[in-house]
Amino acid sequence: MKAAEDSIVTTAVDEFLAWGKEHSLFYLLFATACCGIELMQTGGPRYDVDRLGMIPRATPRQSDLMIVAGTITHKMASRVRTLWEQMTEPRWVVSMGSCANSGGPFSKWSYSVLNGVDKYIPVDVYIPGCPPRPEALIDGVMALRERVRRYRTLGIRDRDPYVVAGHEAPFGSHPGKEREATR
Amino acid sequence: MSALPFSELAARIRARFPAVAERMSENRQPWLLVPAADLLAVCQLCRDDPELDFASLCDLTGWDLLRYPAQPPSDAIVVAYYLHSLRHRHHLTLKALAPRACCTLPSVSAIWPAAIAFEREVYDLLGVQFSGHPRLTRILLPEDWEGHPLRKDYAYPAAYHGVPHARAGQWFEDGPARAPAGAAPPAGGAA
Amino acid sequence: MSSDLLIENQHGERMRLSMGPQHPATHGVLRLLIDSDGEVVSRAVPDQGYLHRAIEKIGECVEWAQFVPYTDRIDYVCAMNANLAYCVAVEALLNSDPATAVRVPRRAECLRVIVAELNRISSHLIAVGAMAMDLGAYTPFLHGLAQREAVNDIFEKLCGQRLTYNYVTIGGVAFDLYPGAEQEIASFLDRFEEEFRRFNQLITNNRIFRERCAGVAPVSAEEAIAWGLVGPNLRASGVDWDIRRDEPYGIYGELGVRVPVGRGYAGARGRVGDCYDRYVVRLLEIEESVRLIREALRLLPPKADKPSDPLGGHQADVGKQLRKPPRGEVRVRTEAPRGEMGYVIVSDGGKQPYRVRCRTGSFSAVGIFEHLMRGIFLADIVTIIGSFDIVVPEIDR
Numbered sequence A: 001m002k003a004a005e006d007s008i009v010t011t012a013v014d015e016f017l018a019w020g021k022e023h024s025l026f027y028l029l030f031a032t033a034c035c036g037i038e039l040m041q042t043g044g045p046r047y048d049v050d051r052l053g054m055i056p057r058a059t060p061r062q063s064d065l066m067i068v069a070g071t072i073t074h075k076m077a078s079r080v081r082t083l084w085e086q087m088t089e090p091r092w093v094v095s096m097g098s099c100a101n102s103g104g105p106f107s108k109w110s111y112s113v114l115n116g117v118d119k120y121i122p123v124d125v126y127i128p129g130c131p132p133r134p135e136a137l138i139d140g141v142m143a144l145r146e147r148v149r150r151y152r153t154l155g156i157r158d159r160d161p162y163v164v165a166g167h168e169a170p171f172g173s174h175p176g177k178e179r180e181a182t183r
Numbered sequence B: 001m002s003a004l005p006f007s008e009l010a011a012r013i014r015a016r017f018p019a020v021a022e023r024m025s026e027n028r029q030p031w032l033l034v035p036a037a038d039l040l041a042v043c044q045l046c047r048d049d050p051e052l053d054f055a056s057l058c059d060l061t062g063w064d065l066l067r068y069p070a071q072p073p074s075d076a077i078v079v080a081y082y083l084h085s086l087r088h089r090h091h092l093t094l095k096a097l098a099p100r101a102c103c104t105l106p107s108v109s110a111i112w113p114a115a116i117a118f119e120r121e122v123y124d125l126l127g128v129q130f131s132g133h134p135r136l137t138r139i140l141l142p143e144d145w146e147g148h149p150l151r152k153d154y155a156y157p158a159a160y161h162g163v164p165h166a167r168a169g170q171w172f173e174d175g176p177a178r179a180p181a182g183a184a185p186p187a188g189g190a191a
Numbered sequence C: 001m002s003s004d005l006l007i008e009n010q011h012g013e014r015m016r017l018s019m020g021p022q023h024p025a026t027h028g029v030l031r032l033l034i035d036s037d038g039e040v041v042s043r044a045v046p047d048q049g050y051l052h053r054a055i056e057k058i059g060e061c062v063e064w065a066q067f068v069p070y071t072d073r074i075d076y077v078c079a080m081n082a083n084l085a086y087c088v089a090v091e092a093l094l095n096s097d098p099a100t101a102v103r104v105p106r107r108a109e110c111l112r113v114i115v116a117e118l119n120r121i122s123s124h125l126i127a128v129g130a131m132a133m134d135l136g137a138y139t140p141f142l143h144g145l146a147q148r149e150a151v152n153d154i155f156e157k158l159c160g161q162r163l164t165y166n167y168v169t170i171g172g173v174a175f176d177l178y179p180g181a182e183q184e185i186a187s188f189l190d191r192f193e194e195e196f197r198r199f200n201q202l203i204t205n206n207r208i209f210r211e212r213c214a215g216v217a218p219v220s221a222e223e224a225i226a227w228g229l230v231g232p233n234l235r236a237s238g239v240d241w242d243i244r245r246d247e248p249y250g251i252y253g254e255l256g257v258r259v260p261v262g263r264g265y266a267g268a269r270g271r272v273g274d275c276y277d278r279y280v281v282r283l284l285e286i287e288e289s290v291r292l293i294r295e296a297l298r299l300l301p302p303k304a305d306k307p308s309d310p311l312g313g314h315q316a317d318v319g320k321q322l323r324k325p326p327r328g329e330v331r332v333r334t335e336a337p338r339g340e341m342g343y344v345i346v347s348d349g350g351k352q353p354y355r356v357r358c359r360t361g362s363f364s365a366v367g368i369f370e371h372l373m374r375g376i377f378l379a380d381i382v383t384i385i386g387s388f389d390i391v392v393p394e395i396d397r
């Protein structure tokens, strides 16, 4: 009788799901430029993000988190969007490095670089740096985990609406707004 | 098996092609100006002649002369061929001019396959057509991009697929010294 | 054998695969359009440009010295070598007119060799590690990364950055060594040699790894030259050419660089210039770099008080020269880990370059892919991409 009591844990299903998600953020191995090397080194032996339950996945279908590491050009942008659409919900996006945030060192002069990946996909966390150190990336992921913890799969979601800076999204209405409407 | 100095290389080529001219850049780098009509034959000679033996094309690039303070002023696009011989260890620079009005040169990709990629790049960024190239399409920019960005009169496009450019319609260089003669920056239009 | 495979399979089912731009084995955002017949590739066409960041155009918009940080981004795996290539080219331009000549202090030249070779080690480690990872061996990659972290630590203390250093400047280097750097570099090299032996035990002689690379996509010397391969890819085909030895810049002429070439290292099934040769040549170059760093440390003159001291300084004064450089053009080649990094610089005498052109090794390596990827197995594509050690921004710039 005693043993049975001890082995029962009562919790809200939602909290349980959020707890699970928070501790197993699989990320998409998606590196375009220099920041990708730092992303690799973050997964490497010294910083070892595996200990946070973050395991790189090669396909978007298996990943919860997309770390946009590096410059996104106009030619690449629609592919990024496709990748993001292929991820299963709930999905999160971390924009790593100045290039993904705003175009970084290329924003002023380049004709082919997109000024921020948030023109195409909604971004949850921005990490500044060129490139950000692995510590900064881990810090950004910790901020994201805060967000994941508050995510409710079944109940009322207290997730901030997507904040998209700058221009209108190019593909009709913005994906964030669409999702808000379906909640 | 001996490296020839530039003067001898030039003499060997000019013996066969008198239209080829010896030139020197302002900082005393020698090169040969090859007329477009002779280009293929000169390149063939450079590769096949055992004394020249330029088996490798180390670089093929170009630039726009539009704002270069050269005398006389020119609006042509220079295409430069940097040849190197691994056997004799000597170098040669050939240049050909492609005037804006008829921006075409013969392709050397049949002589050096390395030129396939290089010529596509020059076509993409500078808009020089290479006749006889197996697949002359854009290599770096998307197929539907407008204009050739390394030309000196290229202005930022207004938008690409609905995403506006931060500097739409501006010229690349600022300042009066560099403004193109007689042209105002276009009002938000592509080049 | 390969073309027979293609004929035998002609009645199979054709399919078209798009590999990339997001694919873990294409080392970034390269895309390959593959026509395959079952497992046999009949044609593979690379599609590049997904990372075209207009760096050459930016070169025309910024001042001479401001372009150095952008060279970091051309090749971020070996940013020191990329910095060096541009700076050597600008110095050659300035030196073409006696009125603007610069003389790089000797200590700076030694420091350049040290950082460039350290970076070559860490770049080749990524190259061979990533190749092993693509073939399914994840552990060697982690060993490579661990050593790369050690190099990064040294660079971070030297210039404050882990990846994009902006350390080599026109006329010297940005900072002198920090106290105790010589000992730290020397002891890193000792430790590294030990680790390197372990790395080789783990993967280089691994039978599975060797068999998967042996005889795959051999490139003959003539082909390699005609297709414009450079650097380790060229040497793996048996061509004895290294710009550090044959057209030396800086103090490389005094160091007596030894150049490894491919010899069909994989044994009975190996051919000269196959994937295994390209892999082994990189490993041999790592060993040579270790020796060069030791040599350069030995030659390092003591530090002087004045930064522009011609012997013990680290940065010559170039401010005046860069405001009014000579008009004209230069072409300078340097040996980066991925082969020749050559700059064509055209100057109209202004304070910005008129045209900066960077010729890189990966660009021509991708050019040969279509030629090589014909009648091979689908699985070999990954081996080939890995063995050529491409870095995407070098292709696209």
Ligand code: SF4
Residues within 6 Å of the ligand: A033, A034, A035, A036, A069, A070, A071, A096, A097, A098, A099, A100, A104, A105, A129, A130, A131, A132, C073, C164
């Ligand atoms: S932010 Fe800096 S380091 Fe990161 S991709 Fe952009 S240029 Fe490279």
